[in-house]
Amino acid sequence: MNAAGARRGLWVLCITVTTCYGVLFYAFPVLASSITADTGWPLASVTAWFSGSQVVAGLAGILVGRRVQAQGPRPVMTAAALVAAPSVAVIAVSPDPWVFGVSWLLAGAAMAGLFYPPAFAALTHWYRVGRVRALTALTLVAGLASTVFAPLTALLEGLWGWRGAYLALAAVLLVVVVPLHAFGLPRTWTPGGGEHSGDRGDVRAVVRSRAFWALTAALALGSFTVFAVVVNLVPLLEGRGFGTAEAAWALGVGGVGQVLGRLVYAPLERWTGPVRRAAAVLGACAVTTVLLALVPGPLLPVLVIAVSAGMARGVLTLLQATAVTDRWGPGHYAVLNGIMHTPLMLAVAVAPWAGAALAAPLGGYPAAFTALGALAAVGALIATATRPRGR
Secondary structure, eight states: OHHHHHHHHHHHHHHHHHHIIIIIIIIHHHHHHHHHHHOOOOOHHHHHHHHHHHHHHHHHHHHHHHHHHHHHHHHHHHHHHHHHHHHHHHHHHHHSSOOOOOHHHHHHHHHTSSSHHHHHHHHHHHHGGGGGHHHHHHHHHHHTTHHHHHHHHHHHHHHHOOOOOOOHHHHIIIIEEEEEEIIIOOOOOOGGGGGGGTOOOOOOHTTSHHHHHHHHHHHHHHHHHHHHHHHHHHHHHHHOOHHHHHHHHHHHHHHHHHHHHHHHHHHHHHHOOOOHHHHHHHHHHHHHOOOOOOOOOOHHHHHHHHHHHHHHHHHHHHHHHHHHHHOOTTHHHHHHHHHHHHHHHHHHGGGGGGHHHHHHHHHHHHHHHHHHHHHHHHHHHTTTOOOTTTO
């Protein structure tokens, strides 16, 4: 892969991954209340179908990883976009909750080929030693998905209702993502990783190792914690007497922190080894989550902690992108990352319920956030066992 082709692939993925997250993930929270108000379908069932799409995406990740490893990202991501566009269109015109739900499950299968994991695999393959810069660029741009698509979705909903909004977003997938994947992504691909395909052990040996499953468990606990915090931060702060606008500011500055955290990752990668880095990042997720539980106000220190929590979340995304290569090399990255991301996606799928599910028996959201921080701390401890044998 020449440098020009790699750069073109990076910019294509910056556009398409941002668009896919915007359409397939961030549009839903904006439209959920309109869907229930218009159709009368219970919010719990509507949200459950959306969460089910995340479960399907996680389960499909293993197959997608294998296909990317063998064929490259272009055919896989093009096919996924061709599934996603009509799935979103059918969501828009669904006459009943069952058609709505099945369409979301199909969209979930497409997400497995459109979100970060296949894009990370492509960039790791193309850039090799320069992968951290490429991965950072992608996550910085894609981190703006909610910033762009949340207000755009709200505008479309105001003009045409939730059905019209989803039809317009389906058209965006068809007009933007499909052709960019089909014609913009490089055709060159060496199956299995080329000359590096056998480095640091084969897939079976890695997947059977204690280090691989320790890494998977640690990152799953971290993902569960940070996504539960994002979804439940507003009710935590409203329960402490902050207004909705103030709580929204805390959530928003967390997004700024996420971008800042991704800028920090490159020097962190130079200064620390893989095991110490994983433990430190997960430890930061734990500490910031517990601080959100312990500090009731005033608003300024809460905002500072929210920015810090966002930074930890942003660094965690890049840690997930590089953890496999740091330990076992790039040769089988797509397959190994696909296997590892299945439990991570499942953790993300159930995280929205974590706050409410823990708050009730524990006596409130502060206690729930303390428990979430403890889970991330367990992840940090497990991360210390992620060094492959002989390294």
